[in-house]
Amino acid sequence: MLALPSELLLLWHEHRIELLLSAGFFLACVRVAIHRRQRPAKPELSSPSPLVVDIKAPQTVKDVLEKPVEPSPRLSTTSAALKPSSGPRRVKGVRKTKASSPEGRQSAAFDTIEPHIFYFSLSGSTKSFAQHLHQSLLQSSDDLLLPAVLHDLTDIDYDDFFIAPPKTPHPRAAPFYLLLLPTYDISTELDNFLSNLQETHHDFRIDTHPLSGLAGYSVFGFGDKHEWPSEDAGFCTQAVQVDKWMARLTGGKRAFPLGTADVKSGAETSFEEWSVGLNTAFTDVAAAKGLGLGVEGSGDAVESGSEDDDDDAGIKPPRTGDLEDLKAPVPIDFTTAKAIVKPMVPTTSPTYAALTKQGYTIVGTHSGVKICRWTKSALRGRGSCYKYSFYGIQSHLCMEATPSLSCSNKCVFCWRHGTNPVSTTWKWTVDPPDEIFVGLKEGHYKKIKMMKGVPGVRAERFQEAMTIRHCALSLVGEPIFYPHINELLAMLHKEHVSTFLVCNAQHPDQLAALGPVTQLYVSIDASNKESLKKIDRPLHRDFWERFLRCMDILREKRFTHRTVFRLTLVKGFNIEEEAEGYADLVQRALPSFVEVKGVTYCGTSTAAGAGLTMRNVPFYEEVSAFVLALEAALLKRGLQYGIAAEHAHSCCILLADKTRFFRSDETDTTERWHTLIDYPKFFKCLESGEQFRPEDYVGAATPEWALWGNGGFDPRDERVDRKGRKIEESKE
């Protein structure tokens, strides 16, 4: 027995090489077996269910496929004459393999892929490519692919897709992002998308690679090579930037390289080639063959893969307009505002074309004016808007304008959304206030003059309308975004034009710095954080903190400003069980008035995308029921608010602070609602140079016909139906 260890030692010395080799071989076998078990079933490449990305005319794929291309079971270009084009950089659909890539050794943790196609489009071409791709993917019968989902970037909440991958319907499925993007050197939603990706990357609360759970991603850019001949000159720069940010956010999951196309030459061909290449990308990521290895012709690693080169992923600042256009300093808290500026709405932009087509007059580079339907109605003696019933504003004397067509929200009910610029900071040329003032008036008067020949326009009202008496700074966008808003307001006041300014409770510093306004509105679109996010889709991450700060600022301003909460009720979004929440906000800010209005259905795709239909428009009875509930909730809190007036036609009801606006006056000792404004007195107070309070320019008693329960239509005006036919008393 004692001899045994020495025999074993001898044996070991004689056979150790054989023994070590056998053990190594055994271990390798075990590893391979484990690896095989973990790998998903490889998709069947030999039974293709071809997808056809048939962008335009039927063509032949032969030319492209003369280059070695792997079989493409999902996307095939059985159409399109794929002639090599001299224009854009092209994706040939052949992946380079780079065995040394660390990603290449990963194993896939999924066995199906859910493609998500994201696109942005102003003039529609990218949208049509995206729709074609979507259809092609949907038609696939390949087991590897789940049904593809199409997203318009203007319709989604970025946080749902770009902070973490969305949940897939299948536990072993992973999303695959395809981003189809044009480039615009003007302000569009794309700027906002880019800054959102950047913010996510820099947000210390978010993982370094929050999108690493994606199966992969690939970007395709559309641009115009005739105008922007190279990437340095601006060709497809925004797609390039998105590609780089995505690389960072996903931790290098570029499954197929950036493709680009010149819309004026061979775009279909380039896109089809990229689509062909996607096949291999899908198969490869599913088979854990690796990611981001590059495709010949699609740009090398330096072009599309330099995301780690510098802190901002090699992303260049936006190209500029004329630096000399910066005629004024950017405002106080626009901390991230860039020194490089460009016009917000250049005359060459699709936004400009769309706005002017809809009757806007664009003034300078960022302001707009339009005559509203109530101005036209009042000119014809057919009634003014609710502001006449509540505050004595005659619509034919009112100009609706904005000094900022841009906004920091993407409200679901905003009919301009998708085409108007959105941003959290002012990053454009600043037009001087005097030019805006002159331009707005000119635009307004020009439109009034065009009403001269319209049947039914009353001569005396037409004459009166040639002197603007009121200005509603609310049209679209965010007026306090404009850095010189106080100067503009002062110019209006100097000409005895009253000002109603509406802001969205997202810019507390600007709100705090705001000077005198005849009436100051804050849009209150929800009573709690979740609802506000859902309905306003604010761009600011700290939107709720900003909102609450605005409430506190309003509370302070109640001594100097006539403050109004404007509630827009959207059924299914912000009415149900929210009366208590709104009452809390009223308690916090103590506004002079609370205007409650049912949403007007705008029928845009954004609204539809957010699930908004006519069913979300509340009936007047529903608005009334809500107002009664709100009044009760306020009383419960010991707040003396009462329902003062209504304008049933606009589905609008007014609650007012009883302690300040239910009172007697010099002509009558009986206490009544006094919601009207004494405009001459407002200007007198202003010109006195003394501090004054909203109670100092309260006007005459609210007319009987406008009081709650009486409908709110001035009996001196003529009631007409939608077709302009007179409504007889008996019809009501």
Ligand SMILES: Cc1cc2nc3c(=O)[nH]c(=O)nc-3n(C[C@H](O)[C@H](O)[C@H](O)COP(=O)(O)O)c2cc1C
């Ligand atoms: C105002 C304007 C600015 C543009 N800026 C660029 C640009 O900087 N670089 C570029 O490559 N293409 C630029 N283009 C071209 C668009 O990217 C191209 O027409 C694209 O196909 C538009 O896509 P869409 O129709 O989906 O909106 C611009 C086009 C317009 C109208």
Ligand code: SF4
């Ligand atoms: S705040 Fe007004 S302009 Fe801005 S998005 Fe909302 S509705 Fe549109």
